Each structure stands twice: as C-alpha cells, then as structure tokens.
Amino acid sequence: MYYKPLKDNKKTLAVAPMMDWTDRHCRYFHRGLTRHALLYTEMVTADAVIHGDRARLLGFGEDEHPLALQLGGSDPQKLTEAARIGADFGYDEINLNVGCPSDRVQSGTFGACLMLQPQQVAACLAAMKSAVSLPVTVKCRIGVDDQDPEVALDNFADAVVDAGADAIWVHARKAWLHGLSPKDNRSVPPLDYGRVYRLKQRLPDQFVGINGGIASLDEAEAHLARADGAMIGRAAYQNPEILADIDRRFYDETAGTAGIVGAVERMIPYAEDICRNGGRAAAVTRHMIGLFQGRPGARRWRQILTVESARPGAGAEVIATALQAVEAAGGLAVSPASEGSQAA
Ligand SMILES: Cc1cc2nc3c(=O)[nH]c(=O)nc-3n(C[C@H](O)[C@H](O)[C@H](O)COP(=O)(O)O)c2cc1C
Known part of the structure; x- marks a missing residue:
C-alpha cells in the first residue's frame, strides 16, 4: 500500500526528490534506515524517459518500495507516455515537478514556472491520471516571483484537485524565477508554513503535504498535526540518522530495520x-x-x-x-x- 497510514491517521513521511542526490544508491541506503518513509527519485524529464536509457534512468530494486517517480515536463501527451512507462517499471506513484526553478528547466517550460499555468498543469495531471491507475501527485511552491501566494496557491490547488491530483506537496516558499540560483531558491525566499496550513484547512479532503526546512522528526511531527504529510529533503540527506527513528516513531514498527x-x-x-x-x-x-x-x-x-x-x-x-x-x-x-x- 502506498500511503501507509501512520500510527493514528493517514499521513505520510517522505524523503524529498533531489537531483544528483536521491539516486538509486542513495535510496537503497535510506531504505535500510526506514522501511516505510515514501522515497522519491530525482526528477527525470518526460523526454528522457521516452527517449533515454530507461534501465539506467528508471531502474530500481524491489526493496526500494514505496517509491515515487518524479517527472518533469509540461506536455500532457509526453507526460502520459512517461507515466505509463513509469507504471510499467513498478513505481508506486507518479509525481509532477512544479517546483524546480533552474534555467534549464524554465527553458523547457516546466518546473516552478508552471505555477503561472495552473490549467496546463491540470491538463497534464488529468491526462496522466487517465493513463495509469497509480496515484498521480504534484510538488509545487506557494507561488513564484510577484504572485500573491494567497491567490496563486489556491488557484493552482483548485485546478489540480479538479484534475484529480492524489496529493499536493508544497515546498513552503516561493521560487524566484530570475536572479536566484536553484540553490539560493531553496533558502532565500522565506518559508511560510502558515500558507500551507491554510491550504490544508481550505481543502480538508485533499492530501496536502508540507516541505521545506524540516530539520528533525520533532519538527516533522509538529507539521503532521496540521498537514497530511511531511517531506524532508536536505536534513535527511545530510544527516541520514534522523531516518532511523521514523518507523518506530511514526509507523509503530518495532521489527524491521536493524x-x-x-x-x-x-x-x-x-x-x-x-x-x-x-x-x-x-x-x-x-x-x-x-x-x-x-x-x-x-x-x-x-x-x-x-x-x-x-x-x-x-x-x-x-x-x-x-x-x-x-x-x-x-x-x-x-x-x-x-x-x-x-x-x-
Ligand atoms: C541537491 C538538491 C536537488 C533537488 N532536486 C529536486 C528535484 O529534482 N525535484 C524537486 O521537486 N525538488 C528538488 N529539490 C528540492 C527538494 O525536493 C526540497 O523541495 C527542498 O530541498 C526543500 O526541502 P528541505 O528544506 O527539506 O531540503 C532539490 C533539492 C536539493 C538540495
């Protein structure tokens, strides 16, 4: 089962998708520390999935489950084909990247700049959903550039909910599309957890997960009181020991990881x-x-x-x-x- 419920309710702890970091070797290591946290691949573009070396780009070991494939793209047809291929490989979820601000990604018109085109994202998600029976999810920001997050995130969320998104993971800061490197875009725009909590309050029936700056399991637990999922990125990679307590603490699991x-x-x-x-x-x-x-x-x-x-x-x-x-x-x-x- 994919969103394995935490002890008392249906919530999810996840390790974030990270290019160059959450490759297959990394995920195998993380899986040795936690059996249940949801793991994400690095972003792979739909074009690469369709035309590239699939075994190298998509291959993974059976014991990496539960595992989500993150795709980058904005063309519904290509994303649908890529999602289908991902499903055939045995992934547990297909996630669309609407959070990455790098120039390379913007020139392909996908990633965070798609926050400006909610209807395009909705078209992509609806097409993917019609092609695969897996959960299809999205990872986004609270807005980009001079967007007002109060308006932009609601508009975005409404569009993707209508399209059937199974989960919305929100990196709780804006992306600035010009003048900031991808790295700075993960620390300079201020975090606004309250904005994500308000989205969750407004959409009580929709899975809304929170990401950004979560440094410990105590912090993750505090977020889980107000959101459906907590996704940890850099802290999990840089200090992987924190993953070792997840199964006992959140999944009531005493056996399992050693x-x-x-x-x-x-x-x-x-x-x-x-x-x-x-x-x-x-x-x-x-x-x-x-x-x-x-x-x-x-x-x-x-x-x-x-x-x-x-x-x-x-x-x-x-x-x-x-x-x-x-x-x-x-x-x-x-x-x-x-x-x-x-x-x-
Ligand atoms: C090295 C690195 C690579 C990243 N690559 C991706 C990516 O491929 N897709 C994505 O959605 N986010 C990517 N991110 C962003 C993370 O998923 C996450 O949203 C961000 O780091 C904030 O969470 P944190 O503060 O817990 O690290 C990357 C982050 C880092 C540090």
Missing part, C-alpha cells in the same frame, strides 16, 4: 555488487558521508569514505573500515550529541 549499524552493513554486499558490475564504490559511499553526525568518529568516517573510496580499485571494504573507525572511537556506544551538530 538500526544504523545494520543499515551500514547492508550497504557492503550492495556496494560489492555495484563494483562487480563495473560501478565505483564512491558512487555508493558518497550518500553515506553524513551518517554518524554528532558521534565520536564521525570525522574519521567522512574522511575514510571520501578519500579511500576515491582511490582506484577501492571496493566495498571501505565501508567496513569506516564503520570500524567509528566503533573504535566509541561512536556506536553513544547517542549523537545533537541532531545537526558537527562533532568529530
């Missing part, structure tokens, strides 16, 4: 397999560098994974070596100093 050490050990045979098939250990270990943040040995962990993994011929043994270094430093015996801290 904690952070188990999640690391699970990566060793995985990386061996990748290396055996011509891949590089560093492609896997780069996603693990943020683990153990705040624990003794964290710096050594980062060093070993960064430097040793990059050596020619480096293999999965790097992971075991780095884990031993954390253990030797006493990092496995204690709780992290605090979420987000940078202790050695």
